[in-house]
Amino acid sequence: MRGLTVKQAKVISSDERRDIISVLNGELNVKDIHILYMKKGGQILGNHWHTYNEFMYIMKGKGHWWMKHILTGEEEEYDFKEGDIVFKTGFITHTAKVSEDCVILDGSCESWIGEDFNHVRDDYIDENGDKLK
Numbered sequence: 756m757r758g759l760t761v762k763q764a765k766v767i768s769s770d771e772r773r774d775i776i777s778v779l780n781g782e783l784n785v786k787d788i789h790i791l792y793m794k795k796g797g798q799i800l801g802n803h804w805h806t807y808n809e810f811m812y813i814m815k816g817k818g819h820w821w822m823k824h825i826l827t828g829e830e831e832e833y834d835f836k837e838g839d840i841v842f843k844t845g846f847i848t849h850t851a852k853v854s855e856d857c858v859i860l861d862g863s864c865e866s867w868i869g870e871d872f873n874h875v876r877d878d879y880i881d882e883n884g885d886k887l888k
Contacts, residue, residue, distance in 0.1 A: 809817040820832065
């Protein structure tokens with residue numbers, strides 16, 4: 756999908772003391788980073804888009820994501836798992852349903868102000884995970 760890149764995190768340095776995992780390396784100028792603790796249970800999460808670029812690093816867990824580029828109409832579904840890094844440009848609706856508890860490092864090139872300011876809501880997926888017409 757245009758505007759979406761997925762890659763696997765990799766250890767860039769390792770010794771008996773620690774592993775260093777590269778998450779970002781020039782792909783995004785970050786102004787906001789937060790940690791999402793997403794709980795399993797079947798609830799639909801997200802179902803919104805932003806006007807700015809964003810990344811997610813799945814630190815723990817896995818889930819199913821629906822993505823829709825609102826400008827091109829492209830749609831794709833992904834099963835993300837621990838270690839996946841996702842880069843999204845603006846205007847991509849992202850919706851998730853996690854199958855186990857997830858911990859996600861989430862960041863963007865814009866500052867967080869609040870739900871009403873940062874999230875543009877979309878009725879792309881219903882509460883059962885079905886696409887709405």
